[in-house]
Structures are given as structure tokens and as C-alpha cells.
Amino acid sequence: MDRYTRLTELGWNMDLLRRGTVLVVGAGALGNEIIKNLALAGVGNVLVVDLDVIESHNLTRSVLFRASDVGRRKAEVAALAAADIEPRMNVRWFDAPFQTTLGLGALGNVDIVLGSLDNIQTRRDLNRACLLTNTPFIDGGLYFLDGDVRTFLPPFPVCFDCTLTQDERDTGWRRWSCLGILGDHGAGVGPTAPTVASMVGGLQAQLALKYLHKDFAGPYPMLVPNGVRIRFNGFADEYERWDLNRDSECPTHLSVTSVPLSPITSIPYGNDMPAAQLLEIAQAALGHEAYIELGFDVVHSLHCFQCDRIEAAARRRGALGIAETMCPECTPSVCFECGHSIAKTVATRPDLVFPEKVDCAACFESNPLVLRDSQTLNRIEPGSPALAYSLAELTVPMMDILEARDFEGQKTMYIQLDGDRDKVFGTC
Ligand SMILES: [Zn+2]
Ligand SMILES: [Zn+2]
Ligand SMILES: [Zn+2]
Known part of the structure; x- marks a missing residue:
């Protein structure tokens, strides 16, 4: 019996899946579940993006990571584990921020994008790139015992940015710009359940597999609903589904319609x-x-x-x-009181915005900064x-x-x- 017999009995077409290309942005708990499912299903080409390093607390929620992987890059370890499940899979990994790694031409050449991120700004950037290139985007999110899947498919009657309040858009940007880092991983992220990651990641992968069959005349229609939110309520143990609404003030919709990328x-x-x-x-x-x-x-x-x-x-x-914005000539390199490194102090204070001084992390004495x-x-x-x-x-x-x-x-x-x-x- 062939490896994929049970899947073809489901009505899945292995040639379509092998030709498919799926981009997974985020290789945390959710990304692990998605990548695992894509590998099991025999999807031919998978791109994985994540800039994080594996920490020990990831081991309770990440099926592709082992204790010996702590300290290694999430994207690489997840990709290699997927290739271990299905060696014929062409899996690429990128351990860098999505925004500076994969451009619009890359997005335009994938069949579908699955988001498994923990921050708003990267989701917004991904969403914008999907609209510009007409690439379907299925976003997943976890919060506590709840999980969330949202579908945004061409011609994008609704997009991820439509679902945000202006305050959420501003906050996403502020975190991105003022923390001085791409992504706000760690900041404002609540605890999430690994069991719910399996459910949400499984649903995202399932929708992606269906989407790859969208033009296939199989035994039953494989339709992916567009512009819906499917929420798993982990307290009531219920799935709820409802339609998302277009925001007439959505900045992404308003700006993208004016710039078609052709020819x-x-x-x-x-x-x-x-x-x-x-x-x-x-x-x-x-x-x-x-x-x-x-x-x-x-x-x-x-x-x-x-x-x-x-x-x-x-x-x-x-x-x-x-730390890079400080003048190295004019800012003292160590605390005047105790000699602790100013750069180390600044590294512990990502919340600082254009500060003129900073309290030493060791002795709490105030030291001047020259930005x-x-x-x-x-x-x-x-x-x-x-x-x-x-x-x-x-x-x-x-x-x-x-x-x-x-x-x-x-x-x-x-x-x-x-x-x-x-x-x-x-x-x-
Ligand atoms: Zn929108
Ligand atoms: Zn200077
Ligand atoms: Zn000090």
C-alpha cells in the first residue's frame, strides 16, 4: 500500500498537494502544528519564517522541538523536523523578520499564506503583502484556552486590517517602531494552551489543503469560506463561526486599491x-x-x-x-556610580522612548543618554x-x-x- 493511500481515499489529490507551495509565518506552537500537518499530508513546498530561538518553555507546546534543540533557530528546527516526516518535501527556512526577508514577488509565487504569529504588526504587514499580490491569507491566533482562525481570500471583501480598531493599529505600530525590534514577541502575549494550538493549527492546515484543491473536480466540493472568523471557545468547548465585516476606513484597503502591481x-x-x-x-x-x-x-x-x-x-x-541610537562618543559607556554597562542597562529597557536619561539596571542611579x-x-x-x-x-x-x-x-x-x-x- 502506498504511503498516501488513506489520503487519496479522502478525495485528496496528491499531485496537487505535491505541487502546492505554502508559506508559514511563525514557527511557534501554532506554526509547529501547521508545519507538522502539511508534512504529514505531503504538501510539496513549504516556506517557514521565524526569527526566534527555541527556549525551554517552548517544549511543552511545540511538537517539532526537542530538549536538545534549545538555543537553536525555530525556523530551521521546524523545517528539518518536517523534512524528517516527509523527506520528499522541499522545505525552506528563513530565520529573519518576514518584512526584510520575503518580498512581494515571493508572496505572489506561493499558493497560500498561513499566519501563526503573536503580534499585530507582522500580521498587518503580511496582510498588506497578500492584498498587493492577490495571495490568500489564513490567520491563526491563540489566547488562553481560546483559539481563532480568520480567512482572507481574493478578492478580499475583508482583510485582517479591517478587523482591527484604530487603537490596535496604532499599538501594533508603536511596539514595532519604539521597541527598536521587528515584532513584539513577548510583549503583551498571554499564556496559550498547547491543546488549542493543535486545534487551531489543524484547522488552518485543513483549510490550506482544501484551498489547494479549489479548482479540482473531486468527489465533494472543497470550499474555503472567505472573510469568516472561526473561534474555538475553550471554556464552553464550542466552535463559533461568523462573517467578518469590511471596515470602510481600513487603511490597507484604502491604500492598496490605488496601487495595482502591473505590469x-x-x-x-x-x-x-x-x-x-x-x-x-x-x-x-x-x-x-x-x-x-x-x-x-x-x-x-x-x-x-x-x-x-x-x-x-x-x-x-x-x-x-x-543602544545604536546613542552617541558612542558622548554617552558614557558605564554607570558613573557603579560601573555597570550602559548598553546592558538600555537592553533591559525596551520601553524607553527618546530618553534623556536612564536608571542604571544595577544601582538605579540616573545616567544621562545622548541620542x-x-x-x-x-x-x-x-x-x-x-x-x-x-x-x-x-x-x-x-x-x-x-x-x-x-x-x-x-x-x-x-x-x-x-x-x-x-x-x-x-x-x-
Ligand atoms: Zn481591509
Ligand atoms: Zn556625540
Ligand atoms: Zn549603576
């Missing part, structure tokens, strides 16, 4: 190409004053008003921590400091689609970095 011009270069070379390509098509929109802010220099030194940098705004002013850019244009860097240094993700415009802003060209295709998808 796309593919170039055989990856994000390791120099920004100057990309500008030349845009100029050849759109004239000498063409420029490229990055779609995000990059800090290109740090200026200290006290000593007037300027340091060149290339960091995405929001990814720059207080530098960061100068940002959001375009690659003639004369720009961006021209000194590669696209990757400017935090442009692999296989991204960049928007080039002519000087008057009349003509637009969407350039996809196709040189990254093998790095993203491997042999699939």
Missing part, C-alpha cells in the same frame, strides 16, 4: 544588487530623473548634536534600537545616499517588487528581483 518587469538580479544599478535600469526605461520608491523609511545617517559627528548607517526605521538624530530616506534617486548600498543593505527583501517612477510621476514600472528565486524557493 511587472522581472530582472535577473537579487537583492544583493547595488541600489545604483537598479536606478540605472529604471533610468533606462523612464528617463534620467527616474526614482524608485522603497515603501518604507531607511535610516541612512545618525547625527549627534552634541559632538556634531555624523555616522553613516543603513537600517530600517523601527529596527534601530536605543542621535536619525536621517531617513524612502527613495533611491539620483544623488541619494542610498546609492552607496546594496538593496539588501537598505533592507529590501528577496524577490521584492519595487516601484519605479518617472520624474513627473506619470509613468510607473514594477521591477521584480527574480535573481532571488532559487534562494527563496529552492528547487520547487
